[in-house]
Amino acid sequence: MNSQQQNRFPRVVIIGGGFGGIEVAKGLKNKEVDVLLLDRNNHHTFQPLLYQVATGTLDAPSIAFPLRKMFRKQENFTFRIADVRGIDTTNKLLDTDIGPIRYDYLVIATGATTNFFGNKDLEYYAMPMKNVREAVNIRSFFLQNIEEALLKETPEEREPYLNFVVVGGGPTGVELSGAIAELRNHILSKDYPELKKEDMNVYLVEGLPKVLANLSPQASEKAELYLRELGVKVLLNVQVTGYNGDEITFADGQCVKTKTVLWSAGVMGQFPAGISQEIVVRGNRIRVDEECRVIGMKDIFAIGDVAAMVTDDLPRGHPGVAPVAQQQGRFLAKNIMRIINGQPTEQFKYFDKGSMATIGRNKAVVDIGKVRFQGFFAWWVWMFVHLMSLVGFRNRVVTFINWAINYITFNAGIRLIIHKYQRPPRYSEELKQLSDTMK
Amino acid sequence: MNSQQQNRFPRVVIIGGGFGGIEVAKGLKNKEVDVLLLDRNNHHTFQPLLYQVATGTLDAPSIAFPLRKMFRKQENFTFRIADVRGIDTTNKLLDTDIGPIRYDYLVIATGATTNFFGNKDLEYYAMPMKNVREAVNIRSFFLQNIEEALLKETPEEREPYLNFVVVGGGPTGVELSGAIAELRNHILSKDYPELKKEDMNVYLVEGLPKVLANLSPQASEKAELYLRELGVKVLLNVQVTGYNGDEITFADGQCVKTKTVLWSAGVMGQFPAGISQEIVVRGNRIRVDEECRVIGMKDIFAIGDVAAMVTDDLPRGHPGVAPVAQQQGRFLAKNIMRIINGQPTEQFKYFDKGSMATIGRNKAVVDIGKVRFQGFFAWWVWMFVHLMSLVGFRNRVVTFINWAINYITFNAGIRLIIHKYQRPPRYSEELKQLSDTMK
Numbered sequence: 001m002n003s004q005q006q007n008r009f010p011r012v013v014i015i016g017g018g019f020g021g022i023e024v025a026k027g028l029k030n031k032e033v034d035v036l037l038l039d040r041n042n043h044h045t046f047q048p049l050l051y052q053v054a055t056g057t058l059d060a061p062s063i064a065f066p067l068r069k070m071f072r073k074q075e076n077f078t079f080r081i082a083d084v085r086g087i088d089t090t091n092k093l094l095d096t097d098i099g100p101i102r103y104d105y106l107v108i109a110t111g112a113t114t115n116f117f118g119n120k121d122l123e124y125y126a127m128p129m130k131n132v133r134e135a136v137n138i139r140s141f142f143l144q145n146i147e148e149a150l151l152k153e154t155p156e157e158r159e160p161y162l163n164f165v166v167v168g169g170g171p172t173g174v175e176l177s178g179a180i181a182e183l184r185n186h187i188l189s190k191d192y193p194e195l196k197k198e199d200m201n202v203y204l205v206e207g208l209p210k211v212l213a214n215l216s217p218q219a220s221e222k223a224e225l226y227l228r229e230l231g232v233k234v235l236l237n238v239q240v241t242g243y244n245g246d247e248i249t250f251a252d253g254q255c256v257k258t259k260t261v262l263w264s265a266g267v268m269g270q271f272p273a274g275i276s277q278e279i280v281v282r283g284n285r286i287r288v289d290e291e292c293r294v295i296g297m298k299d300i301f302a303i304g305d306v307a308a309m310v311t312d313d314l315p316r317g318h319p320g321v322a323p324v325a326q327q328q329g330r331f332l333a334k335n336i337m338r339i340i341n342g343q344p345t346e347q348f349k350y351f352d353k354g355s356m357a358t359i360g361r362n363k364a365v366v367d368i369g370k371v372r373f374q375g376f377f378a379w380w381v382w383m384f385v386h387l388m389s390l391v392g393f394r395n396r397v398v399t400f401i402n403w404a405i406n407y408i409t410f411n412a413g414i415r416l417i418i419h420k421y422q423r424p425p426r427y428s429e430e431l432k433q434l435s436d437t438m439k
Numbered sequence: 440m441n442s443q444q445q446n447r448f449p450r451v452v453i454i455g456g457g458f459g460g461i462e463v464a465k466g467l468k469n470k471e472v473d474v475l476l477l478d479r480n481n482h483h484t485f486q487p488l489l490y491q492v493a494t495g496t497l498d499a500p501s502i503a504f505p506l507r508k509m510f511r512k513q514e515n516f517t518f519r520i521a522d523v524r525g526i527d528t529t530n531k532l533l534d535t536d537i538g539p540i541r542y543d544y545l546v547i548a549t550g551a552t553t554n555f556f557g558n559k560d561l562e563y564y565a566m567p568m569k570n571v572r573e574a575v576n577i578r579s580f581f582l583q584n585i586e587e588a589l590l591k592e593t594p595e596e597r598e599p600y601l602n603f604v605v606v607g608g609g610p611t612g613v614e615l616s617g618a619i620a621e622l623r624n625h626i627l628s629k630d631y632p633e634l635k636k637e638d639m640n641v642y643l644v645e646g647l648p649k650v651l652a653n654l655s656p657q658a659s660e661k662a663e664l665y666l667r668e669l670g671v672k673v674l675l676n677v678q679v680t681g682y683n684g685d686e687i688t689f690a691d692g693q694c695v696k697t698k699t700v701l702w703s704a705g706v707m708g709q710f711p712a713g714i715s716q717e718i719v720v721r722g723n724r725i726r727v728d729e730e731c732r733v734i735g736m737k738d739i740f741a742i743g744d745v746a747a748m749v750t751d752d753l754p755r756g757h758p759g760v761a762p763v764a765q766q767q768g769r770f771l772a773k774n775i776m777r778i779i780n781g782q783p784t785e786q787f788k789y790f791d792k793g794s795m796a797t798i799g800r801n802k803a804v805v806d807i808g809k810v811r812f813q814g815f816f817a818w819w820v821w822m823f824v825h826l827m828s829l830v831g832f833r834n835r836v837v838t839f840i841n842w843a844i845n846y847i848t849f850n851a852g853i854r855l856i857i858h859k860y861q862r863p864p865r866y867s868e869e870l871k872q873l874s875d876t877m878k
Contacts, residue, residue, distance in 0.1 A: 042582060043855045059500045061853040068630040069854065075632075081586050081856075098590050132857050143481060147520050151537050191507040193514075394844050398837055405833050414500040415508065416482045417520075418571050419858055 009034050009076070010340055013094065013103035015084050015272070017044045017067045020304035020325030021109035027333020029074045033340065036103075038082040038096070041131070042066055046390055048322065049399075050129050051172060054138035054262075055179040056413040057406055062399045064132050065391040084110075087274030089297065094272070105299050105336055108271055108286065109329070112305035112320055115266035115283070124426055125245040126263040129172065138262060139414075140421040142180075145259050150194055162200045163258040165248055167240055168265030169206030170214070171357040174223055176262060177204040178359040181230035186410045197231075203256060205235045205248075207265070212365070214319065215355050219365035222374040226359040240265070267320060269306040281308045285317060290347040292332045301336075303328035309348065318350055327351065358382045361407070448473050448515070449779055452533065452542035454523050454711070456483050456506045459743035459764030460548035466772020468513045472779065475542075477521040477535070480570070481505055485829055487761065488838075489568050490611060493577040493701075494618040495852040496845055501838045503571050504830040523549075526713035528736065533711070544738050544775055547710055547725065548768070551744035551759055554705035554722070563865055564684040565702040568611065577701060578853075579860040581619075584698050589633055601639045602697035604687055606679055607704030608645030609653070610796040613662055615701060616643040617798040620669035625849045636670075642695060644674045644687075646704070651804065653758065654794050658804035661813040665798040679704070706759060708745040720747045724756060729786040731771045740775075742767035748787065757789055766790065797821045800846070 009032050014021045017039035028035050046063040053060050071077040086095040087106065094101040114128035127141065128134050142164070149161035166177040184200045204211070204227060210220040211227070211234065227234050239251035249255045268284035279287040279295040285308035287295045292307065294300045304325030308317030318324040331348045338345050354368035356378065364379040366372065383403065390396050406413065448471050453460045456478035467474050485502040492499050510516040525534040526545065533540040553567035566580065567573050581603070588600035605616040623639045643650070643666060649659040650666070650673065666673050678690035688694045707723040718726040718734040724747035726734045731746065733739045743764030747756035757763040770787045777784050793807035795817065803818035805811065822842065829835050845852065 041856065042586070043857075059498050060857055061498045061855055064855050064857070066630070066854045069850075072629050072632075078633075080589070132855075136857065147481070150519070190511050191505070193511075394841065397840055397844075401833065401836055401840070411508075415505045416500055416503050416571075417480065418482075418499055418503070418575065 010104040011036060011102065012105045012107065012336060013038065013101060014107040014109055015039075015094075016109035016111055016304075016306075017041070017079075018047075018109060018111045018304060018325060019322040020111075020329040021107065022067070022070065023326050023329025024107050024109065024303070024333045024336075025071060025074070025077060027330050028076065028336070031076070031333075031337055033076060033105075033336070035074070035077045036101070037067060037071070037077065037079050038084055038094075038101070039067060039079075040081065040083050042068065042079075042081055043132075044070065044391060045132055047130070048386060048389075050132070050135040051176040051179055053132060053135040054129055054176065055142075055183055056139050056415045057179070058399060058402055059414050060132045060136055062395045062402070063390070065395065070391065084272045086272050087300070089274060089300065092299070103299075105339075106301065107332060107336075108275075108294070108300065108302040108306055109304050109325070110269070110271045110306050111325075112267035112283075113270040114263060115268040116263065117266060119242070122240070122243050122261075122263065124423070125243050126167070126261040128263050129176070130267075136419065137421045140417045140419060141260060142183075143415055143417050144421060146188075146192060146195070146200075148259075149199075150192065155199075158199065160246060160257040160259045162195075163203070163256055164201070164260050164262070165203040165205060165256055165258045166262045166264065167205045167248075168263065169204060169208065169211035169234075169236075170264060171212065171355075172264040173204055173206070173262075174211055174227065174357050174359060176264060177202055177232050178227060178230055178363070181227070181232045182360050183413075185231060187413065187415075190411065191415065201233060201256075202231065203233045203235060203258075205238050205240060205250070205265075207237070207239050209237050211236070212357055215357070215365065216367045216372050218372050219355075219357070219367050219374065223357060223359055223365050226363040226365075226374075230360050230363075267305065269308075271302070271306050281310065282316060283308070283320075291335055291345050292328055292348060301332055303332055321355075323353055324350055356382050356385070449543040450475060450541065451544045451546065451775060452477065452540060453546040453548055454478075454533075455548035455550055455743075455745075456480070456518075457486075457548060457550045457743060457764060458761040459550075459768040460546065461506070461509065462765050462768025463546050463548065463742070463772045463775075464510060464513070464516060466769050467515065467775070470515070470772075470776055472515060472544075472775070474513070474516045475540070476506060476510070476516065476518050477523055477533075477540070478506060478518075479520065479522050481507065481518075481520055482571075483509060483830060484571055486569070487825060487828075489571070489574045490615040490618055492571060492574040493568055493615065494581075494622055495578050495854045496618070497838060497841055498853050499571045499575055501834045501841070502829070504834065509830065523711045525711050526739070528713060528739065531738070542738075544778075545740070546771065546775075547714075547733070547739065547741040547745055548743050548764070549708070549710045549745050550764075551706035551722075552709040553702060554707040555702065556705060558681070561679070561682055561700075561702065563862070564682050565606070565700040567702050568615070569706075575858065576860045579856045579858060580699060581622075582854055582856050583860060585627075585631060585634070587698075588638075589631065594638075597638065599685060599696040599698045601634075602642070602695055603640070603699050603701070604642040604644060604695055604697045605701045605703065606644045606687075607702065608643060608647065608650035608673075608675075609703060610651065610794075611703040612643055612645070612701075613650055613666065613796050613798060615703060616641055616671050617666060617669055617802070620666070620671045621799050622852075624670060626852065626854075629850065630854065640672060640695075641670065642672045642674060642697075644677050644679060644689070646676070646678050648676050650675070651796055654796070654804065655806045655811050657811050658794075658796070658806050658813065662796060662798055662804050665802040665804075665813075669799050669802075706744065708747075710741070710745050720749065721755060722747070722759075730774055730784050731767055731787060740771055742771055760794075762792055763789060795821050795824070 043064040049063045052058040082096040116123040145161040149158040152158045286302045305320040356366040358364040364382040365374045366378040482503040488502045491497040521535040555562040584600040588597040591597045725741045744759040795805040797803040803821040804813045805817040
């Protein structure tokens with residue numbers, strides 16, 4: 001960090017280049033601060049379209065954008081790939097894998113990771129989808145399993161390779177299971193003439209009595225109907241009790257033989273060590289005040305999925321969605337400058353633009369305040385909003401082309417296994433192998 | 440292989456879905472044979488543009504095309520991902536990782552792999568570029584090294600991370616070193632404001648006295664000039680003696696400190712066990728007769744890079760380029776049908792359409808028979824030919840857009856580290872670690 005050690009201006013360090021972090025950095029452009037953005041990856045990820053990478057409609061680079069390129073015209077901006085392990089709030093130092101980093105103001109925008117609720121088997125065998133690598137893994141594993149199914153002699157042997165179970169009926173689970181069902185309906189028997197679409201099953205498992213529980217009742221009902229029309233087996237009020245890599249079991253005693261469980265049933269905040277457990281609330285989120293300041297801290301802020309701005313109106317804080325992170329990021333950049341300039345600070349107000357989810361071709365649901373609509377027009381709105389939200393002209397053009405070809409031909413898609421997916425050895429299995437070797 | 444065990448028609452098994460293998464399969468469409476194509480990957484790779492994936496101009500899916508999708512309208516076609524380990528010529532059986540496979544006619548179209556000429560250090564530390572995975576690895580490692588350089592305090596410490604050495608002055612080495620030089624000239628200081636282009640060095644090392652030795656003298660001279668104009672340090676008549684991951688050494692005593700050696704200095708045929716060493720010639724290629732039949736075999740053929748059709752005119756066989764493989768593939772499909780139908784067979788004649796290589800923006804060399812031209816027009820010819828050769832409408836459109844944006848903005852490119860590159864542990868190192876554990 002040699003180039004940043006001696007600065008004239010206060011240094012704002014942002015941990016995380018997600019929707020929130022990049023808005024803070026952009027908001028500080030041309031201001032009298034030095035901005036240092038840290039992320040484990042060299043790119044921002046457009047998470048709402050991860051499921052299209054997982055199902056092969058889009059290529060990974062369309063939804064990932066290099067952070068350096070994004071900020072190349074911002075002179076007060078520096079980027080480093082770094083893994084931040086801890087925060088020393090007393091000395092205002094970060095402990096990272098690239099050495100200690102000093103901050104004057106710290107923004108924790110580290111987002112959320114998959115929550116397996118402590119179930120180690122699920123954590124090992126079920127596949128999460130929170131970053132591009134994980135989405136590409138799902139794509140590879142999906143294709144590998146179909147190839148593997150073709151090598152089996154009997155339908156019974158094939159079954160676990162052709163059953164795909166998505167757990168979690170939120171927007172991610174709905175969109176993912178819908179997209180897999182479209183692959184089944186339109187692609188399967190074309191690419192694999194030995195298979196009929198009836199050979200493959202797509203399950204969506206949800207613990208609540210409805211999907212899209214955070215949207216309007218109309219949206220929930222319509223989404224469930226659309227999923228069933230696509231052939232998704234929607235299991236509601238069903239709790240997952242276990243998964244051993246071959247069979248997923250439910251609290252009601254049912255089970256499904258499957259090699260592939262995709263887990264979108266929960267997220268939890270992730271952040272470096274050094275934050276008092278007293279201010280960590282449900283979902284592993286850090287409590288912040290209405291200025292996004294971490295409770296009890298002076299110069300440390302948290303925004304987005306990792307932050308819980310608990311108020312009387314919002315006992316659990318804001319929902320973990322991109323617009324909250326973006327609005328908090330823009331707000332915080334201004335507030336930090338107000339603090340530096342000795343001006344009175346303001347309080348964050350969330351403007352809810354609405355929610356939407358797509359289920360499949362011509363099938364989406366949109367809630368905008370009291371305005372709710374579903375179907376063909378909702379689908380076009382969904383596409384337009386997501387296309388325009390992508391970062392980079394190239395990405396918008398390439399995504400548009402992929403979507404257009406897919407819409408016309410029913411047959412776009414990137415069904416490549418480039419990096420074959422293999423589960424890493426499990427810790428206990430590694431130990432067993434080592435002890436076997438030593439016998 | 441249940442679905443293929445009982446056939447009425449003779450079964451033609453093709454090992455390898457490269458330029459040659461896919462032409463054989465296409466040529467057998469609607470013929471009274473069953474075609475089984477085997478490949479380790481589920482996609483065909485357009486190898487001539489691998490260097491653009493390595494340098495981030497193109498995304499991997501643009502140059503890879505799923506083999507199942509390519510042949511979905513061919514009813515007598517079956518595909519399996521398989522690694523063929525051996526050929527039992529007596530029983531006409533292949534030994535594969537998905538079980539034994541019977542053939543009536545066998546086409547070995549397994550291509551070539553990187554040749555490190557037995558140097559185990561080079562094999563471990565230098566990076567090859569023969570498939571999409573390896574190209575993506577180069578892209579990641581290139582970006583990782585620049586990020587690493589930024590963490591170093593002194594120019595001396597930075598140097599090995601910012602020196603890039605390409606070994607081999609054939610078309611691949613010329614195109615790769617030219618593309619890296621363009622990244623250096625147009626991108627480096629924009630993405631990494633802490634660095635100047637002078638901080639980075641690109642070397643091209645060739646053992647012969649000229650680059651592009653297989654092209655015309657005019658093409659060689661012009662290519663070298665173009666490379667030098669781009670700032671590539673072209674080292675001719677230089678033999679590599681060793682590389683330890685930190686420093687590459689040459690026979691003349693020179694050395695270059697570098698973390699990155701890209702190896703395009705040689706290829707060799709690769710094929711399953713079971714072929715007599717007596718018919719394997721220079722470059723590990725299998726000798727075939729003028730009907731592409733493996734010498735001494737009745738029903739086994741070899742085409743493309745793995746085959747050496749040695750004649751008085753061509754003591755080393757044909758050059759290892761795509762058009763040879765494609766023409767042999769088309770030829771062989773017809774000859775196999777002639778054999779099956781009891782008609783007289785024909786002999787292969789290669790039609791040389793010429794050679795070309797691109798060095799950088801507006802800079803290419805083209806030899807078509809006695810017609811030779813270089814520069815701006817050659818570059819457009821190169822682009823047009825390669826664009827039209829890509830498989831799939833989507834890939835052509837996306838590649839065109841990437842090239843157009845790159846041409847206009849000097850700033851396209853996919854500079855993402857999605858899968859971080861790490862060298863796998865070396866065998867001896869693994870053993871050492873294990874013995875350390877056991878102490």
